[in-house]
Amino acid sequence: MKLDDPRAVLAALVAASEGESLSSLSRLLGRNDAYLQQFVRRGTPRRLAEGDRALLARYFGVAEAVLGGREIAPGPMPVRVPRLDARASAGPGALNDGERPVDAIDFPPRLLRSLGVRGGPVALIEARGDSMAPGIADGDQLLVDQGDTRVTGRGGVFVVRIDGATLVKRVARRGGAVVATSDNPASPPVGEGVVEVIGRVVWQSRAVA
Numbered sequence: 553m554k555l556d557d558p559r560a561v562l563a564a565l566v567a568a569s570e571g572e573s574l575s576s577l578s579r580l581l582g583r584n585d586a587y588l589q590q591f592v593r594r595g596t597p598r599r600l601a602e603g604d605r606a607l608l609a610r611y612f613g614v615a616e617a618v619l620g621g622r623e624i625a626p627g628p629m630p631v632r633v634p635r636l637d638a639r640a641s642a643g644p645g646a647l648n649d650g651e652r653p654v655d656a657i658d659f660p661p662r663l664l665r666s667l668g669v670r671g672g673p674v675a676l677i678e679a680r681g682d683s684m685a686p687g688i689a690d691g692d693q694l695l696v697d698q699g700d701t702r703v704t705g706r707g708g709v710f711v712v713r714i715d716g717a718t719l720v721k722r723v724a725r726r727g728g729a730v731v732a733t734s735d736n737p738a739s740p741p742v743g744e745g746v747v748e749v750i751g752r753v754v755w756q757s758r759a760v761a
Contacts, residue, residue: 558600558620559592565612581607630658633695635676659695667754672699677711679720679756683739684709688720692758698751703730709753715745723749 566572574588581587581604590596599620600608609616616622634653657676664674679692688694688709696711703710707724712732721732721742730747 558618559595561618562588562608563592565614577608580611628661631661631664631674632656633659633674633676635693667695667697668700669697669754670699672697674698683734683736684720684722685736687735688756689758692756694720694753695755696751697754700752700754701749703749711750711753713748713750714743718750720753723747
């Protein structure tokens, strides 16, 4: 029998094991002693039942595909998103200029696409302060799409840089100018400096109290 034949594979696994036999494994499956012997030597049944195959695969630590199961194609690789220490942010351009990532978190590509991310650089930063409360709280983790810096009249929540300070603000275009404001009415007015848009906030995560 060929080694890609599930019967041959099962026979080889049993031969390499210590103290196991086709009969003992049949009893493990709750079958009569001859069940796996008939499968290996006579081809009856033609295929192992799904539950039997899954149990044997777990027992031997092999993929179900080698015992006749359908091989599952691997899914897309996750996207490694760096988590940055935004307090050290400095300099124009991308959010991570001059910064070292604290660590990185894997995001499913499908999730990023659903958030509107189209392949541009993304990063996680931590929100500080309550100027965007209640929508964004102190300590929230924010996913920033640096490939989306479009500001419209309707506006949105962006990470911006004003006079060298990195801020999370609501940004809109008014009369041809880009204006940044805070959501919390108790917060002081945003500075008058030029608003440099770094990226749109597309997702946030908050610890459960």
